[in-house]
Amino acid sequence: MVLSGLLVTRVLDHTSPLSAEDGIDRLLAAHRTGWADDLSSELSTIGNTVGAATAALVAILLARWICGRWREPLYFAFAAVLEVAVFLVTTLVVHRPRPGVPELDHSPPTSSFPSGHTAAALALYGAAALLIFRRTRRRLPWLLLLVPAAIGVARLYRGMHHPSDVVAGALLGALCVAAAWHSVLRRPVLSEVPEP
Structure with a gap:
């Protein structure tokens, strides 16, 4: 995650599509409305x-x-x-400033890369979706992924992140779910290991 942050902020920051991503923040900031401000605030609180x-x-x-x-x-x-x-280590190293639009929230002391709200939401709701799906084999739990997606959009809308920050946050959350699944649920505990 640190390497991807340094790549985004120091190597590829002036190349397309990263050079144009702040246009999304400006577009969202230019079309803010009262109801969307309220909804995005509630979604930000969840994350x-x-x-x-x-x-x-x-x-x-x-x-x-x-x-x-x-x-x-x-x-x-x-x-x-x-x-x-991983989020805290990454923000300590990367130091990416927030987008150049009016922010609707107070900026935390962490850097803009990655979106911690998106990462935390995906780690939690993604973990729940995967666990429920694996136990029930129903696809409905994947709708839980709409929560981190909505939180990511809310963070963009509120001027707190660049789009690549939200993508990186989603990637971080997904990797944490995968690591937890393989480290905790895929490994047999001692009582489950067959004797030779």
Whole structure:
């Protein structure tokens, strides 16, 4: 993630399509309306630190209650903690400024790259969608991915991120889900390993 951030901000920043991405921020800022301001504020709240931590805690407790074991709650916790750790390290190294449009939120001290709201939302809702899908084989849980998508658009609308920040946040969240799945749920625990 750090390498991709340095690539976006120091190597490819003056090449297409990255050189034109701020046009999206300007377009959204020019067409702001009261109802969209309110909706984007609510969506941003879902993806902020308190909102994401609360949702992660609920997911952990529900997973423990529904599944009756600790592997699924650990899966959610692993995805969330990994996302936060990678996000913080990346923002400390990359230092990308926010887009040059009026911001509707107070800027946190972290850099614009990647979108932490999008990454946290995808790590949580993506983890839930994958777990539910794997247990039920129904496609309906994938609709949960609309939540991080809406949060990413809200962050663009509010002038807090460049489009590539949101894409990077989505990638970070997805990679954290994959890492949690393979590290926690795909590995057999000692009681599940067959004896030779």
